[in-house]
Amino acid sequence: QKEVEQNSGPLSVPEGAIASLNCTYSDRGSQSFFWYRQYSGKSPELIMSIYSNGDKEDGRFTAQLNKASQYVSLLIRDSQPSDSATYLCAVRRRDQFYFGTGTSLTVIP
Amino acid sequence: EAQVTQNPRYLITVTGKKLTVTCSQNMNHEYMSWYRQDPGLGLRQIYYSMNVEVTDKGDVPEGYKVSRKEKRNFPLILESPSPNQTSLYFCASSLSFGGGWNEQYFGPGTRLTVT
Numbered sequence: 001q002k003e004v005e006q007n008s009g010p011l012s013v014p015e016g017a018i019a020s021l022n023c024t025y026s027d028r029g030s031q032s033f034f035w036y037r038q039y040s041g042k043s044p045e046l047i048m049s050i051y052s053n054g055d056k057e058d059g060r061f062t063a064q065l066n067k068a069s070q071y072v073s074l075l076i077r078d079s080q081p082s083d084s085a086t087y088l089c090a091v092r093r094r095d096q097f098y099f100g101t102g103t104s105l106t107v108i109p
Numbered sequence: 110e111a112q113v114t115q116n117p118r119y120l121i122t123v124t125g126k127k128l129t130v131t132c133s134q135n136m137n138h139e140y141m142s143w144y145r146q147d148p149g150l151g152l153r154q155i156y157y158s159m160n161v162e163v164t165d166k167g168d169v170p171e172g173y174k175v176s177r178k179e180k181r182n183f184p185l186i187l188e189s190p191s192p193n194q195t196s197l198y199f200c201a202s203s204l205s206f207g208g209g210w211n212e213q214y215f216g217p218g219t220r221l222t223v224t
Contacts, residue, residue: 034212043199043215044152088152092210095159096167097142101151 001026006089006100014108019076021103023089026070032092033065035074037085038102044088047074079107111136113216115200121222122190130185130219132200140203140210141183142167143175145196152199158183190223197221 006023013019021035032051036044050056050063050072062075072091076083086102113134122128134141142157144167154167158177172194174186183202187194197220201213 031209032211041218043218046212046214049212090152090213095140095157095165095210096154097157097210097213098154098168099144099152101149 002100003027003030003093003098004089004091004100006087006103008101009104010106011103012106012108013079015079015081017079017107019079019083019105019107021074021076021087021089021105023072023074023100024070025072025089025091025098027091027093028067028070030070030091030093030098033063033072034090034092035061035063035072036088036090036099037083038088039085047087076105079105081107081109083107111214113200113202113214115198115216115219117219118217119220121224123224124191125189128187128190128221130187130198130200130221132183132185132216133181134183134200134202134214135181136202136204136214137180138202138204138214139180140205140213141177142201142203142213143173143183143185144199144201145169145194146199147196155185155198190221192223195221195223 035047064073089100143155156175158164200216203210203213
């Protein structure tokens with residue numbers, strides 16, 4: 001069983017819409033949760049970290065964590081073409097980090 | 110500028126020829142790590158280090174070595190590269206936070222091809 005699972009997509013949304021990205025993790029001992037954005041051929045860049053149950057908002061981005069369901073999500077409001085990228089979900093369990101394979105998002109102008 | 114640097118950025122080599130990929134960070138982070146990224150498999154952790162002289166295996170350590178003699182540097186060594194080590198490699202670093210590790214910052218990546 002994979003530590004972190006994401007729907008690989010591709011997910012397409014029109015410009016200005018809300019994009020919803022989902023991630024599940026297998027180990028209840030996972031302690032910290034992260035969303036990264038990765039453009040093709042580039043390195044992952046952090047969008048948001050979340051450590052406790054509930055929502056965390058930063059600009060157009062909202063991360064949601066539900067530890068009981070072992071579920072993390074990322075909402076992107078007012079999606080822009082520049083948001084087109086692969087979004088990686090990551091979790092930390094003790095001293096190791098585990099990444100999902102990413103969801104490809106395309107925002108259509 | 111706070112950053113993680115890697116060198117070289119691109120490398121083509123032949124099977125069996127030892128190589129080292131360097132990684133350096135200027136953020137005084139305790140935690141450093143190496144990942145490889147392959148299509149369909151995502152980012153997988155090779156080795157990590159929680160501080161100087163403290164290293165441990167990640168999920169895919171076979172064929173790799175690391176050392177952490179200084180806090181800022183964490184080189185990745187391939188003693189005898191093989192074609193299945195052709196991949197995109199990322200170094201990352203992280204600061205300690207609340208008894209654990211905070212978000213990681215990634216270097217620009219090294220694209221390695223082994224023929």
